[in-house]
Amino acid sequence: MRSVRVGYTARPLDMNQQIILVERPEGWVRPDHFKLVESPVPEAQEGEILVRNHWLSLDPYMRSRISAAKSYAQGVEPGQLMVGGTVGEVIESHSDRFKPGDMVLAATGWQLFAAVSAKQALKIEDDDVPPSAYLGVIGMPGITAWTGLMTICEPKAGETVVVDAASGAVGSVVGQLAKSVGCRVVGIAGGSAKCDFVVNELGFDACIDHKRSDFEKQLSAALPNGVDCLFENVGGAIFETLLPRMNVFSRIALCGMVSEFNRPPHAHHTLRSILINRIKLQGFIVSDHMETWPAIRQELRERVARGQIKFRESITQGLANAPSAFVGMLKGENFGKQLVRLID
Amino acid sequence: MRSVRVGYTARPLDMNQQIILVERPEGWVRPDHFKLVESPVPEAQEGEILVRNHWLSLDPYMRSRISAAKSYAQGVEPGQLMVGGTVGEVIESHSDRFKPGDMVLAATGWQLFAAVSAKQALKIEDDDVPPSAYLGVIGMPGITAWTGLMTICEPKAGETVVVDAASGAVGSVVGQLAKSVGCRVVGIAGGSAKCDFVVNELGFDACIDHKRSDFEKQLSAALPNGVDCLFENVGGAIFETLLPRMNVFSRIALCGMVSEFNRPPHAHHTLRSILINRIKLQGFIVSDHMETWPAIRQELRERVARGQIKFRESITQGLANAPSAFVGMLKGENFGKQLVRLID
Numbered sequence: 067m068r069s070v071r072v073g074y075t076a077r078p079l080d081m082n083q084q085i086i087l088v089e090r091p092e093g094w095v096r097p098d099h100f101k102l103v104e105s106p107v108p109e110a111q112e113g114e115i116l117v118r119n120h121w122l123s124l125d126p127y128m129r130s131r132i133s134a135a136k137s138y139a140q141g142v143e144p145g146q147l148m149v150g151g152t153v154g155e156v157i158e159s160h161s162d163r164f165k166p167g168d169m170v171l172a173a174t175g176w177q178l179f180a181a182v183s184a185k186q187a188l189k190i191e192d193d194d195v196p197p198s199a200y201l202g203v204i205g206m207p208g209i210t211a212w213t214g215l216m217t218i219c220e221p222k223a224g225e226t227v228v229v230d231a232a233s234g235a236v237g238s239v240v241g242q243l244a245k246s247v248g249c250r251v252v253g254i255a256g257g258s259a260k261c262d263f264v265v266n267e268l269g270f271d272a273c274i275d276h277k278r279s280d281f282e283k284q285l286s287a288a289l290p291n292g293v294d295c296l297f298e299n300v301g302g303a304i305f306e307t308l309l310p311r312m313n314v315f316s317r318i319a320l321c322g323m324v325s326e327f328n329r330p331p332h333a334h335h336t337l338r339s340i341l342i343n344r345i346k347l348q349g350f351i352v353s354d355h356m357e358t359w360p361a362i363r364q365e366l367r368e369r370v371a372r373g374q375i376k377f378r379e380s381i382t383q384g385l386a387n388a389p390s391a392f393v394g395m396l397k398g399e400n401f402g403k404q405l406v407r408l409i410d
Numbered sequence: 411m412r413s414v415r416v417g418y419t420a421r422p423l424d425m426n427q428q429i430i431l432v433e434r435p436e437g438w439v440r441p442d443h444f445k446l447v448e449s450p451v452p453e454a455q456e457g458e459i460l461v462r463n464h465w466l467s468l469d470p471y472m473r474s475r476i477s478a479a480k481s482y483a484q485g486v487e488p489g490q491l492m493v494g495g496t497v498g499e500v501i502e503s504h505s506d507r508f509k510p511g512d513m514v515l516a517a518t519g520w521q522l523f524a525a526v527s528a529k530q531a532l533k534i535e536d537d538d539v540p541p542s543a544y545l546g547v548i549g550m551p552g553i554t555a556w557t558g559l560m561t562i563c564e565p566k567a568g569e570t571v572v573v574d575a576a577s578g579a580v581g582s583v584v585g586q587l588a589k590s591v592g593c594r595v596v597g598i599a600g601g602s603a604k605c606d607f608v609v610n611e612l613g614f615d616a617c618i619d620h621k622r623s624d625f626e627k628q629l630s631a632a633l634p635n636g637v638d639c640l641f642e643n644v645g646g647a648i649f650e651t652l653l654p655r656m657n658v659f660s661r662i663a664l665c666g667m668v669s670e671f672n673r674p675p676h677a678h679h680t681l682r683s684i685l686i687n688r689i690k691l692q693g694f695i696v697s698d699h700m701e702t703w704p705a706i707r708q709e710l711r712e713r714v715a716r717g718q719i720k721f722r723e724s725i726t727q728g729l730a731n732a733p734s735a736f737v738g739m740l741k742g743e744n745f746g747k748q749l750v751r752l753i754d
Contacts, residue, residue, distance in 0.1 A: 301681070301682075301685075305681075320684055320685050321685075322685065323681070323682055323685055326682060330679075331679040331680065331681070331682060332679070332681075333677035333678065333679055334677065334678040334679075334681055335674075335675040335676070335677055335678075336675070337645070337649075337667070337675070337676075337678055338645075338667055338670060338675060340664055340691060340692075340693040341645075341664050341665075341666065341667055341693040342474075342693070343693065344692070344693045344694050344695055344698065345692070345693050346690065346691075346692045346693075347684060347690075347691045347692070348684075348688070348689070348690045348691070349684040349685040349686070349687065349688045349689050349690075350688050351688055354688065
């Protein structure tokens with residue numbers, strides 16, 4: 067067994083730790099659907115780098131990967147390592163593209179150490195933004211926001227844009243991008259703290275708390291001119307309520323239906339609006355167009371560096387707490403991009 | 411009171427007849443929601459023509475116009491003339507664009523005579539196709555088929571295209587156009603006679619009778635490679651069943667939801683397919699893009715003249731029978747384009 071010594075701790079780390087799936091959940095996910103296992107730190111082969119992960123990203127799409135239902139990606143089977151994006155430090159390199167100490171973005175899963183092909187890792191050379199941002203605002207969630215908003219919604223100045231899960235990793239970027247286009251932006255979020263943040267920190271024009279009993283009334287008041295663009299993360303009853311508020315020739319980017327992960331599918335009664343209002347409703351998955359990512363990431367990075375896009379992180383300490391953090395995120399208990407810090 | 415004498419009858423026609431709406435129906439439309447009234451034959455003013463209508467078109471969109479619910483067009487109020495497309499003969503002209511005896515297409519409504527601006531009438535000069543075709547295969551329904559299929563579905567050779575209400579004025583053109591692109595075309599229709607026609611006369615690859623108890627099993631058998639393009643006329647349970655059968659990156663042109671006209675909205679449980687399969691679902695109304703009509707009509711006319719597109723008409727005799735023919739059409743009792751013949 068090898069010992070791996072890393073710079074910021076005097077203690078050698080002998081073992082890798084991983085979170086594996088125990089069983090595919092039906093309904094709500096529980097922490098005991100996962101378990102932490104130990105295994106030797108992997109050895110990096112020629113062309114690979116050994117990475118010690120600092121940050122693990124938790125994202126709603128992971129719920130689909132462990133679902134028994136058909137999804138858009140290969141699922142995680144019981145006994146397998148949970149998938150996920152990570153940012154970490156190269157501690158051993160067998161590639162001339164990286165040297166120990168480099169920070170890298172890679173999809174190495176819920177674990178402390180990973181041997182990964184250098185081709186599958188992106189070097190983080192940025193001083194302007196923290197490495198964790200590569201899992202959020204300038205990572206997959208931010209690129210998701212840009213893609214759905216700019217390529218499906220195509221907002222124009224003066225239009226009204228609505229985004230739900232507005233304080234989250236995706237929604238917060240959607241709204242700030244839409245503001246930069248010159249749109250009226252209305253967020254939907256769960257709770258007054260999130261709504262206050264969305265309006266006061268992120269600069270949305272309004273944010274409606276979907277937990278309020280007068281949600282629909284508040285929503286109507288915030289949408290005097292209807293909705294031209296909807297970036298839909300939540301689905302379910304919120305989506306059903308929004309559909310009749312869409313304007314003629316409006317566009318909907320269907321990014322997620324997190325409200326429907328853990329319960330039977332919602333019964334939607336308002337589809338007629340799609341016909342009457344000639345709505346374009348399009349589902350998308352950001353990983354379908356990886357070739358677009360570098361340019362989008364660069365644009366987002368510059369906006370973040372200039373302070374034009376703000377972001378908030380919800381940080382859980384320690385790999386062992388990843389399952390409960392994941393469950394909490396699915397319940398909306400996070401506030402901003404959900405991360406797990408894997409170093410002390 | 412003027413008497414209007416027309417060429418094909420020795421009898422002077424003193425009075426116009428019109429069908430007006432009595433009340434806006436809730437649920438199923440009945441013939442007694444309409445009534446026939448008489449009024450003087452209108453006088454054509456300068457720039458107008460007086461038309462004696464030969465054909466009245468009955469179309470599903472008319473149900474929306476008399477609905478109490480919000481629609482995409484101005485509604486018909488109780489006491490008002492029912493709207494509709496007509497083909498007729500010019501019997502008096504105050505415009506140098508037309509002369510008596512010309513056949514014209516115009517939207518003059520459910521009536522025998524109309525004075526209409528010459529600018530609102532299209533001269534029918536065609537010998538290759540009968541005038542009634544300007545209300546069907548080369549009229550609004552045919553142009554609707556072309557528009558939804560070509561601009562939203564964008565079918566490619568080898569793809570599978572599904573259209574419901576397949577034997578109808580729109581569906582029959584959708585399927586024949588899709589065949590000309592090189593697609594596998596599967597129709598859905600009500601009853602074996604319609605399905606036989608769709609396959610044997612129109613050349614669809616298959617047609618499934620939605621009235622059969624084994625509809626879903628038959629549908630699966632006819633769709634071994636899923637669905638790439640759906641031209642949706644019906645909505646409701648058929649649409650719900652089709653959504654999970656859509657392929658990745660498939661397209662849906664939402665043209666109508668006739669199954670939902672006369673009952674409370676269907677509860678749709680399968681919207682998740684839109685996300686998982688990155689479906690584009692787009693509602694459209696053919697009258698949004700009138701500027702495209704002449705070129706599309708010309709293409710359809712040439713195809714019809716060459717025998718590449720076949721069509722079938724369901725003809726009811728006499729204006730007084732228009733309401734019952736309309737009710738029958740909403741119930742699917744027509745077989746092909748529903749017309750009312752207004753001359754003896």
